[in-house]
Amino acid sequence: MFHFDSGMSFLAETGFELTTVGIPLLLAVTLHEVAHGAVADRFGDHTARYMGRLTLNPFPHVDPFGTILLPLMLYFSHTGLMFGYAKPVPINPMNMPNPRRDMAIVAMAGPLSNLLQALVYMSLLHSFLGILMTSAIFQGSSLGESSARLIMTLFRMGILVNVVLFVFNLIPLPPLDGGRVLTGFLPARGADFMGRIEPYGMWILFGLIILDPYLGILSRFVWPEMDALTRLLMVWATQPAMT
Numbered sequence: 001m002f003h004f005d006s007g008m009s010f011l012a013e014t015g016f017e018l019t020t021v022g023i024p025l026l027l028a029v030t031l032h033e034v035a036h037g038a039v040a041d042r043f044g045d046h047t048a049r050y051m052g053r054l055t056l057n058p059f060p061h062v063d064p065f066g067t068i069l070l071p072l073m074l075y076f077s078h079t080g081l082m083f084g085y086a087k088p089v090p091i092n093p094m095n096m097p098n099p100r101r102d103m104a105i106v107a108m109a110g111p112l113s114n115l116l117q118a119l120v121y122m123s124l125l126h127s128f129l130g131i132l133m134t135s136a137i138f139q140g141s142s143l144g145e146s147s148a149r150l151i152m153t154l155f156r157m158g159i160l161v162n163v164v165l166f167v168f169n170l171i172p173l174p175p176l177d178g179g180r181v182l183t184g185f186l187p188a189r190g191a192d193f194m195g196r197i198e199p200y201g202m203w204i205l206f207g208l209i210i211l212d213p214y215l216g217i218l219s220r221f222v223w224p225e226m227d228a229l230t231r232l233l234m235v236w237a238t239q240p241a242m243t
Contacts, residue, residue, distance in 0.1 A: 024157050
């Protein structure tokens with residue numbers, strides 16, 4: 001038998017979780033792509049500017065699968081991993097003075113934007129916890145306590161989402177940013193090889209994720225780095241609660 005109260009509680013909790021993950025994720029992938037375009041623009045490639053992609057409005061950056069469907073699939077499959085991506089900004093390396101070097105720097109701008117966002121969320125959580133400890137503004141009412149939970153969860157998920165994007169995008173496999181950074185510094189033959197495998201890069205990546213219980217490559221080299229960086233930022237953020 002369906003119980004109305006339990007059903008509403010489930011819907012409310014699901015909405016809460018989707019909101020606290022969705023907002024930081026949408027902001028994270030938007031700023032990630034804007035960072036690529038802004039650095040490319042600085043190096044002389046104005047393609048992203050001409051196509052209206054140097055904007056903080058998230059809608060021009062939304063990819064139906066990477067920004068909406070993939071995060072929802074990961075959420076409802078209870079994988080514990082929250083990942084997504086936006087529509088890549090258009091970049092033409094030939095418009096840059098040193099295409100290979102400049103493209104590597106452009107590629108690195110995306111993950112660095114996520115690291116910066118994670119640090120901002122850490123600082124916000126740090127400050128908010130200090131407010132909770134020294135003020136009664138969020139105490140004594142269900143609205144205040146619900147608001148405090150919402151804000152804390154948004155900041156915590158902001159840290160987690162951006163750490164995942166930072167570390168994951170540094171995997172040296174094109175078309176991920178780490179692969180493009182590596183390509184920029186490899187000798188010509190190595191760069192050509194990376195270019196040849198790029199069309200298959202996402203399939204290789206999905207294969208590594210699916211087969212990780214058997215191969216253990218991501219479990220050894222990627223997930224521990226995500227966990228360590230997330231824990232470090234959370235510890236720093238929660239210092240007021242421990243002093």
